[in-house]
Amino acid sequence: MRMKIMGAKTGGGLGVAILAGALATAGGQALAQDADAQANATYAEVAKTMGGVPDFVKLFPKAGIAGAWAEVRDLELSDKTALTPKEKSLISLAVAAQIPCQYCIWLDTV
Numbered sequence: 001m002r003m004k005i006m007g008a009k010t011g012g013g014l015g016v017a018i019l020a021g022a023l024a025t026a027g028g029q030a031l032a033q034d035a036d037a038q039a040n041a042t043y044a045e046v047a048k049t050m051g052g053v054p055d056f057v058k059l060f061p062k063a064g065i066a067g068a069w070a071e072v073r074d075l076e077l078s079d080k081t082a083l084t085p086k087e088k089s090l091i092s093l094a095v096a097a098q099i100p101c102q103y104c105i106w107l108d109t110v
Contacts, residue, residue, distance in 0.1 A: 035063040042066045049077070054103065 039062035046053050046069060060068060076092070079085050089108050096104030 038062075038066040042069045045069065045073075049073070050107075056103075 042065050043053050043058070046057060057065070057069075075081060076088055077085070081088070083091075093105065093108040096108055
């Protein structure tokens with residue numbers, strides 16, 4: 001059976017499967033290492049900003065923690081938004097009290 005891959009005809013079969021698997025594995029390892037490096041840098045920034053890394057932050061997937069922290073940092077902790085940090089903190093405290101989330105309440109009252 002012949003397969004057409006990116007415009008070139010090939011015999012297909014095991015060789016193509018092995019090459020595709022090797023490329024996927026190498027790429028997956030590189031992505032995992034990159035995610036670990038980004039996660040460690042993010043944990044360091046969180047610790048510097050908040051005085052430590054909360055346990056629930058460590059449970060967040062490593063591949064997404066950098067983006068999640070960037071949103072929190074740039075929206076909730078920034079003073080360059082429509083609401084002042086105090087207003088955002090009061091809203092957060094009101095929501096935390098209704099959930100109830102003891103950690104959130106503590107964080108918003110420190």
